[in-house]
Amino acid sequence: MNVVAYEALPMRVVFGPGSLARLGEETDRIGLRRVLVLSTPGQRGLAERVAAVLGDRAVGMHDRARRHVPVPTVDEAAKTATEVAADGCVAAGGGSTIGLAKAVALRVGLPYVALPTTYAGSEMTPVWGLTENARKRTGRDRAVLPAAVVYDPDLTSTVPAAVAAVSGLNAIAHAMEALYAPDGSPVVAAMAERGIRDLASALPTLAAAEADDAARASALEGAWLCGACLGATTMGLHHKLCHVLGGMLDLPHAETHAVVLPYVAAFNLPAAPDADAAVRRALDGPDAADGLRDLAARLGAPLSLAELGVERSQLDLVVEETLSAPYANPRPIRHEDLVRLLEEMRSGCWR
Numbered sequence: 091m092n093v094v095a096y097e098a099l100p101m102r103v104v105f106g107p108g109s110l111a112r113l114g115e116e117t118d119r120i121g122l123r124r125v126l127v128l129s130t131p132g133q134r135g136l137a138e139r140v141a142a143v144l145g146d147r148a149v150g151m152h153d154r155a156r157r158h159v160p161v162p163t164v165d166e167a168a169k170t171a172t173e174v175a176a177d178g179c180v181a182a183g184g185g186s187t188i189g190l191a192k193a194v195a196l197r198v199g200l201p202y203v204a205l206p207t208t209y210a211g212s213e214m215t216p217v218w219g220l221t222e223n224a225r226k227r228t229g230r231d232r233a234v235l236p237a238a239v240v241y242d243p244d245l246t247s248t249v250p251a252a253v254a255a256v257s258g259l260n261a262i263a264h265a266m267e268a269l270y271a272p273d274g275s276p277v278v279a280a281m282a283e284r285g286i287r288d289l290a291s292a293l294p295t296l297a298a299a300e301a302d303d304a305a306r307a308s309a310l311e312g313a314w315l316c317g318a319c320l321g322a323t324t325m326g327l328h329h330k331l332c333h334v335l336g337g338m339l340d341l342p343h344a345e346t347h348a349v350v351l352p353y354v355a356a357f358n359l360p361a362a363p364d365a366d367a368a369v370r371r372a373l374d375g376p377d378a379a380d381g382l383r384d385l386a387a388r389l390g391a392p393l394s395l396a397e398l399g400v401e402r403s404q405l406d407l408v409v410e411e412t413l414s415a416p417y418a419n420p421r422p423i424r425h426e427d428l429v430r431l432l433e434e435m436r437s438g439c440w441r
């Protein structure tokens with residue numbers, strides 16, 4: 091047996107339907123008196139609900155979060171926080187809004203409570219990202235962890251089915267890569283398998299618009315667990331490829347993860363038998379990669395990079411960039427393997 095290390099991250103988590111009502115208690119708990127509520131423009135309505143729950147504690151709303159956290163959006167949010175003399179934030183939304191709260195925490199040191207409304211899982215990780223001059227920089231810093239996370243499955247009832255599907259597949263990718271990460275542990279393996287099972291069972295119900303409270307709770311619980319896996323381990327080929335594709339070609343984050351997931355599963359899992367077995371158990375099927383591909387198809391998620399607008403001529407640069415720096419992966423990646431994989435992903439050709 092290898093030596094393993096596991097470091098728990100210090101977030102308080104409140105989970106359950108209706109837990110939005112507990113938000114004031116949570117901001118009081120960390121001593122916030124003047125809270126700025128962050129959201130995207132599309133979730134302004136949620137920000138207003140959140141401000142109403144916070145009552146006098148809310149001193150402002152800033153609904154300018156955008157995907158990939160462009161630096162000017164951080165400048166703007168930090169300026170608003172200073173103007174209203176905020177002593178903390180509530181980030182109400184998906185990875186884009188939580189990413190903004192992280193950047194504000196890094197820039198001006200404001201603590202925040204996360205109220206996630208998608209399955210991206212950013213609230214469980216010390217990873218921050220910032221986009222400047224069309225390049226996304228990322229880093230790890232515990233200063234960007236939320237002081238508390240309030241997971242209220244009711245808030246996911248408005249997620250469009252298409253967003254839920256790709257966001258859920260994005261979460262499953264975190265767990266799959268954690269299962270073969272060099273810094274994995276029994277804690278991570280247990281969270282990953284349960285997280286994949288939760289999401290794989292709930293997502294088809296949500297996609298079929300038969301969503302019920304149980305499916306929403308199960309999907310959000312899966313997102314919590316998969317996000318915690320992401321926060322605890324080093325990711326491999328799947329996340330590297332998605333980062334390069336997203337950054338170089340400006341592709342949508344979760345959709346890119348959805349396309350790449352079954353292909354990387356087919357490539358990596360034969361070299362990681364324990365991870366392979368865990369994913370098969372979680373999907374309750376004979377083949378992990380086929381199971382993930384079937385799940386994506388059932389959910390109506392994109393199945394090829396061509397559907398996201400990627401052209402054949404763009405792949406060479408993606409290959410070069412992906413291979414330019416070493417990273418952890420259970421199977422060595424040769425140039426010709428990556429060329430073949432990307433061509434299959436682009437065309438949607440499945441084995």
Ligand code: NAD
Nearest residue numbers: 130132158184185186207208210212215217248249343344
């Ligand atoms: P998102 O936050 O960009 O949200 C997608 C869209 O859905 C937005 O328009 C948003 O307003 C809308 N939306 C979100 N929740 C909704 C709801 N409940 N009802 C109705 N509409 C809703 O997407 P995402 O997939 O959550 O996050 C993607 C971003 O998160 C990427 O930039 C990615 O890099 C980042 N991310 C970071 C980490 C990390 O560890 N740092 C982890 C995962 C993702």
